[in-house]
Amino acid sequence: MTATRQTRRRRLTRRPLTRRPLALRPLTFRPLALRPLALLAPAVVALALLLQPAALRAEPRNLDLVTQELTAYHDSGAYAVELAEVDQQALQRIEHRAATAAPGAKLALVLDIDETSVSNWPDIVANGFAFLPNAPCRLDGTGRPSSPCGNNAWNGLAAAPAIEPTLALAKRAAELGVAIFFITGRHEHERAATEKNLRGVGYPAWQQLYLQPDKGPHLASAADFKAPVRARIEAQGYSIVANIGDQVSDLTGGHAEAVFKLPNPFYRIK
Numbered sequence: 001m002t003a004t005r006q007t008r009r010r011r012l013t014r015r016p017l018t019r020r021p022l023a024l025r026p027l028t029f030r031p032l033a034l035r036p037l038a039l040l041a042p043a044v045v046a047l048a049l050l051l052q053p054a055a056l057r058a059e060p061r062n063l064d065l066v067t068q069e070l071t072a073y074h075d076s077g078a079y080a081v082e083l084a085e086v087d088q089q090a091l092q093r094i095e096h097r098a099a100t101a102a103p104g105a106k107l108a109l110v111l112d113i114d115e116t117s118v119s120n121w122p123d124i125v126a127n128g129f130a131f132l133p134n135a136p137c138r139l140d141g142t143g144r145p146s147s148p149c150g151n152n153a154w155n156g157l158a159a160a161p162a163i164e165p166t167l168a169l170a171k172r173a174a175e176l177g178v179a180i181f182f183i184t185g186r187h188e189h190e191r192a193a194t195e196k197n198l199r200g201v202g203y204p205a206w207q208q209l210y211l212q213p214d215k216g217p218h219l220a221s222a223a224d225f226k227a228p229v230r231a232r233i234e235a236q237g238y239s240i241v242a243n244i245g246d247q248v249s250d251l252t253g254g255h256a257e258a259v260f261k262l263p264n265p266f267y268r269i270k
Protein backbone atom coordinates (compact mmCIF):
# COMPACT_ATOMS: atom_id res chain seq x y z
CA MET A 1 0.00 0.00 0.00
CA THR A 2 1.41 3.28 -0.98
CA ALA A 3 1.86 6.12 1.44
CA THR A 4 -0.78 8.11 -0.32
CA ARG A 5 -3.43 5.37 0.13
CA GLN A 6 -2.55 4.96 3.81
CA THR A 7 -2.96 8.66 4.37
CA ARG A 8 -6.38 8.70 2.64
CA ARG A 9 -7.63 5.72 4.76
CA ARG A 10 -6.44 7.43 7.92
CA ARG A 11 -8.27 10.53 6.98
CA LEU A 12 -11.48 8.54 6.38
CA THR A 13 -11.32 6.67 9.71
CA ARG A 14 -10.59 9.82 11.61
CA ARG A 15 -13.67 11.55 10.26
CA PRO A 16 -15.68 12.88 13.28
CA LEU A 17 -19.04 11.10 13.92
CA THR A 18 -20.89 14.24 14.68
CA ARG A 19 -23.50 15.07 12.05
CA ARG A 20 -23.53 18.42 10.54
CA PRO A 21 -26.92 20.01 10.59
CA LEU A 22 -28.62 20.06 7.24
CA ALA A 23 -28.48 23.37 5.66
CA LEU A 24 -32.09 24.60 5.45
CA ARG A 25 -32.95 26.71 2.53
CA PRO A 26 -35.22 29.52 3.50
CA LEU A 27 -38.80 29.06 2.18
CA THR A 28 -39.69 31.74 -0.19
CA PHE A 29 -43.10 32.35 -1.80
CA ARG A 30 -42.77 32.92 -5.45
CA PRO A 31 -46.21 33.76 -6.85
CA LEU A 32 -44.93 34.26 -10.33
CA ALA A 33 -43.73 30.68 -10.37
CA LEU A 34 -47.20 29.39 -9.26
CA ARG A 35 -49.23 31.47 -11.67
CA PRO A 36 -49.24 28.86 -14.47
CA LEU A 37 -50.69 26.31 -12.01
CA ALA A 38 -53.38 28.75 -10.88
CA LEU A 39 -54.40 29.28 -14.45
CA LEU A 40 -54.82 25.54 -14.88
CA ALA A 41 -57.03 25.15 -11.77
CA PRO A 42 -60.44 25.70 -13.46
CA ALA A 43 -59.57 23.16 -16.12
CA VAL A 44 -58.53 20.67 -13.45
CA VAL A 45 -61.80 21.16 -11.54
CA ALA A 46 -63.85 20.78 -14.71
CA LEU A 47 -62.02 17.59 -15.59
CA ALA A 48 -62.58 16.25 -12.09
CA LEU A 49 -66.32 16.93 -12.33
CA LEU A 50 -66.41 15.25 -15.72
CA LEU A 51 -64.71 12.17 -14.40
CA GLN A 52 -66.85 12.08 -11.27
CA PRO A 53 -69.15 9.03 -11.01
CA ALA A 54 -72.63 9.85 -12.33
CA ALA A 55 -74.26 8.95 -9.03
CA LEU A 56 -72.43 11.75 -7.27
CA ARG A 57 -73.37 14.49 -9.68
CA ALA A 58 -76.26 16.80 -8.91
CA GLU A 59 -79.14 16.18 -11.29
CA PRO A 60 -82.89 16.83 -11.19
CA ARG A 61 -85.03 14.36 -9.32
CA ASN A 62 -86.02 11.38 -11.39
CA LEU A 63 -89.54 11.76 -12.77
CA ASP A 64 -90.49 8.24 -11.76
CA LEU A 65 -89.59 8.98 -8.12
CA VAL A 66 -91.55 12.23 -8.20
CA THR A 67 -94.69 10.54 -9.48
CA GLN A 68 -94.32 7.85 -6.82
CA GLU A 69 -94.12 10.56 -4.15
CA LEU A 70 -97.18 12.36 -5.50
CA THR A 71 -99.17 9.15 -5.60
CA ALA A 72 -98.13 8.30 -2.06
CA TYR A 73 -99.05 11.82 -0.91
CA HIS A 74 -102.55 11.35 -2.30
CA ASP A 75 -103.10 7.70 -1.43
CA SER A 76 -101.72 7.95 2.11
CA GLY A 77 -104.45 10.40 3.06
CA ALA A 78 -102.00 13.24 3.74
CA TYR A 79 -103.47 15.25 0.87
CA ALA A 80 -107.01 14.85 2.21
CA VAL A 81 -105.89 15.88 5.69
CA GLU A 82 -104.27 19.06 4.40
CA LEU A 83 -107.30 19.91 2.28
CA ALA A 84 -109.50 19.54 5.34
CA GLU A 85 -107.19 21.69 7.48
CA VAL A 86 -107.23 24.60 5.04
CA ASP A 87 -110.97 24.38 4.49
CA GLN A 88 -111.49 24.30 8.26
CA GLN A 89 -109.54 27.55 8.61
CA ALA A 90 -111.65 29.11 5.88
CA LEU A 91 -114.84 27.88 7.52
CA GLN A 92 -113.86 29.49 10.82
CA ARG A 93 -113.29 32.75 9.00
CA ILE A 94 -116.66 32.56 7.24
CA GLU A 95 -118.53 31.70 10.42
CA HIS A 96 -116.85 34.56 12.30
CA ARG A 97 -117.68 37.06 9.57
CA ALA A 98 -121.27 35.85 9.34
CA ALA A 99 -121.69 36.12 13.09
CA THR A 100 -120.29 39.64 13.29
CA ALA A 101 -121.54 41.19 10.03
CA ALA A 102 -123.81 44.21 10.08
CA PRO A 103 -127.45 43.50 9.25
CA GLY A 104 -127.97 43.45 5.51
CA ALA A 105 -124.28 43.01 4.74
CA LYS A 106 -123.65 41.06 1.55
CA LEU A 107 -120.99 38.46 2.23
CA ALA A 108 -119.45 36.34 -0.49
CA LEU A 109 -117.39 33.17 -0.74
CA VAL A 110 -115.26 32.75 -3.88
CA LEU A 111 -114.32 29.22 -4.91
CA ASP A 112 -112.09 27.96 -7.67
CA ILE A 113 -113.35 24.70 -9.20
CA ASP A 114 -110.60 22.24 -10.22
CA GLU A 115 -108.76 20.76 -7.24
CA THR A 116 -110.71 23.18 -5.04
CA SER A 117 -114.37 22.23 -5.44
CA VAL A 118 -113.99 19.04 -7.46
CA SER A 119 -111.13 16.58 -7.85
CA ASN A 120 -109.61 15.55 -11.16
CA TRP A 121 -107.50 12.88 -9.52
CA PRO A 122 -108.98 10.05 -11.67
CA ASP A 123 -107.99 11.98 -14.80
CA ILE A 124 -104.57 12.88 -13.41
CA VAL A 125 -103.77 9.25 -12.58
CA ALA A 126 -105.07 7.94 -15.91
CA ASN A 127 -102.65 10.27 -17.68
CA GLY A 128 -99.67 9.58 -15.44
CA PHE A 129 -99.68 13.27 -14.40
CA ALA A 130 -99.40 14.44 -18.02
CA PHE A 131 -101.73 17.13 -19.34
CA LEU A 132 -103.48 15.87 -22.47
CA PRO A 133 -106.07 18.50 -23.35
CA ASN A 134 -107.46 17.08 -26.57
CA ALA A 135 -107.31 13.29 -26.20
CA PRO A 136 -110.62 11.40 -25.94
CA CYS A 137 -111.80 10.07 -22.60
CA ARG A 138 -114.12 7.21 -21.81
CA LEU A 139 -115.15 5.72 -18.51
CA ASP A 140 -114.69 2.01 -18.00
CA GLY A 141 -117.18 -0.31 -16.33
CA THR A 142 -116.18 0.88 -12.88
CA GLY A 143 -116.63 4.56 -13.72
CA ARG A 144 -112.91 5.20 -13.97
CA PRO A 145 -111.48 7.08 -16.95
CA SER A 146 -109.67 5.10 -19.60
CA SER A 147 -106.06 5.86 -20.35
CA PRO A 148 -105.35 8.32 -21.77
CA CYS A 149 -108.12 10.66 -20.71
CA GLY A 150 -108.12 14.07 -22.36
CA ASN A 151 -108.69 16.95 -19.96
CA ASN A 152 -111.39 18.65 -22.01
CA ALA A 153 -113.21 15.38 -22.63
CA TRP A 154 -112.98 14.57 -18.92
CA ASN A 155 -114.54 17.93 -18.03
CA GLY A 156 -117.31 17.16 -20.50
CA LEU A 157 -118.15 13.92 -18.69
CA ALA A 158 -119.03 15.92 -15.54
CA ALA A 159 -117.72 13.00 -13.52
CA ALA A 160 -115.25 14.70 -11.17
CA PRO A 161 -115.92 13.84 -7.52
CA ALA A 162 -116.23 16.60 -4.93
CA ILE A 163 -113.43 17.86 -2.75
CA GLU A 164 -115.44 16.88 0.30
CA PRO A 165 -114.28 19.49 2.86
CA THR A 166 -114.88 22.28 0.32
CA LEU A 167 -118.35 20.90 -0.38
CA ALA A 168 -119.11 20.87 3.36
CA LEU A 169 -117.80 24.42 3.67
CA ALA A 170 -119.98 25.61 0.78
CA LYS A 171 -123.07 24.03 2.31
CA ARG A 172 -122.34 25.74 5.64
CA ALA A 173 -121.74 29.08 3.90
CA ALA A 174 -125.08 28.77 2.15
CA GLU A 175 -126.78 28.10 5.50
CA LEU A 176 -125.19 31.28 6.86
CA GLY A 177 -126.49 33.33 3.95
CA VAL A 178 -123.07 33.80 2.37
CA ALA A 179 -123.32 34.02 -1.42
CA ILE A 180 -121.19 31.55 -3.39
CA PHE A 181 -119.31 32.58 -6.51
CA PHE A 182 -117.31 30.15 -8.60
CA ILE A 183 -114.45 31.57 -10.66
CA THR A 184 -112.72 29.04 -12.88
CA GLY A 185 -110.13 28.87 -15.59
CA ARG A 186 -112.45 26.55 -17.53
CA HIS A 187 -113.99 28.11 -20.61
CA GLU A 188 -117.49 29.26 -21.40
CA HIS A 189 -118.23 26.34 -23.73
CA GLU A 190 -117.77 24.06 -20.71
CA ARG A 191 -120.46 25.82 -18.67
CA ALA A 192 -123.20 23.19 -19.01
CA ALA A 193 -120.94 20.28 -18.09
CA THR A 194 -119.36 22.23 -15.24
CA GLU A 195 -122.74 23.16 -13.76
CA LYS A 196 -123.91 19.56 -14.14
CA ASN A 197 -120.81 18.35 -12.30
CA LEU A 198 -121.19 20.86 -9.45
CA ARG A 199 -124.88 20.07 -8.99
CA GLY A 200 -124.25 16.35 -9.36
CA VAL A 201 -121.87 16.22 -6.41
CA GLY A 202 -124.18 18.35 -4.27
CA TYR A 203 -123.02 21.97 -4.32
CA PRO A 204 -125.73 24.31 -3.11
CA ALA A 205 -127.12 27.07 -5.30
CA TRP A 206 -124.52 29.61 -6.31
CA GLN A 207 -124.88 33.26 -7.14
CA GLN A 208 -122.73 33.16 -10.25
CA LEU A 209 -120.32 30.94 -12.12
CA TYR A 210 -117.62 32.83 -13.98
CA LEU A 211 -115.74 31.04 -16.77
CA GLN A 212 -113.15 32.37 -19.14
CA PRO A 213 -114.49 33.52 -22.51
CA ASP A 214 -113.94 31.04 -25.33
CA LYS A 215 -112.29 33.72 -27.41
CA GLY A 216 -110.22 36.39 -25.82
CA PRO A 217 -106.73 37.74 -25.42
CA HIS A 218 -104.06 35.40 -24.14
CA LEU A 219 -103.49 36.07 -20.46
CA ALA A 220 -100.09 35.69 -18.87
CA SER A 221 -101.69 34.46 -15.66
CA ALA A 222 -105.05 33.13 -14.52
CA ALA A 223 -104.91 35.95 -11.98
CA ASP A 224 -105.39 38.38 -14.84
CA PHE A 225 -108.85 36.90 -15.34
CA LYS A 226 -109.79 36.09 -11.76
CA ALA A 227 -108.81 39.25 -9.89
CA PRO A 228 -110.89 41.56 -12.14
CA VAL A 229 -113.87 39.21 -11.70
CA ARG A 230 -113.56 39.55 -7.93
CA ALA A 231 -113.50 43.31 -8.39
CA ARG A 232 -116.79 42.99 -10.29
CA ILE A 233 -118.28 40.97 -7.43
CA GLU A 234 -117.24 43.65 -4.98
CA ALA A 235 -118.76 46.27 -7.29
CA GLN A 236 -122.07 44.47 -6.76
CA GLY A 237 -121.81 45.35 -3.06
CA TYR A 238 -120.35 42.07 -1.77
CA SER A 239 -117.55 41.66 0.73
CA ILE A 240 -115.51 38.60 -0.27
CA VAL A 241 -114.84 37.12 3.15
CA ALA A 242 -112.87 34.16 1.77
CA ASN A 243 -111.27 33.27 -1.53
CA ILE A 244 -110.22 29.63 -1.79
CA GLY A 245 -108.10 28.06 -4.50
CA ASP A 246 -105.40 25.49 -5.15
CA GLN A 247 -103.19 27.78 -7.27
CA VAL A 248 -101.40 30.92 -6.24
CA SER A 249 -102.89 32.53 -9.35
CA ASP A 250 -106.36 31.91 -7.87
CA LEU A 251 -105.50 34.14 -4.95
CA THR A 252 -103.25 36.97 -6.07
CA GLY A 253 -104.49 40.35 -7.18
CA GLY A 254 -106.42 41.35 -4.09
CA HIS A 255 -110.19 41.82 -3.82
CA ALA A 256 -110.69 39.41 -0.92
CA GLU A 257 -110.54 39.83 2.85
CA ALA A 258 -108.74 36.51 3.25
CA VAL A 259 -107.26 33.89 0.94
CA PHE A 260 -106.84 30.16 1.54
CA LYS A 261 -104.41 28.07 -0.47
CA LEU A 262 -105.30 24.41 -0.82
CA PRO A 263 -102.47 21.96 -1.59
CA ASN A 264 -101.87 20.91 -5.18
CA PRO A 265 -98.44 19.50 -6.01
CA PHE A 266 -99.85 17.71 -9.09
CA TYR A 267 -99.81 20.58 -11.57
CA ARG A 268 -99.36 24.33 -11.75
CA ILE A 269 -101.33 27.03 -13.49
CA LYS A 270 -99.56 30.31 -13.94
Ligand SMILES: [Mg+2]
Pocket residue numbers: 112113114115116245246247
Ligand atom coordinates in the same frame (compact mmCIF):
# COMPACT_ATOMS: atom_id res chain seq x y z
MG1 LIG B 1 -107.86 24.92 -9.43
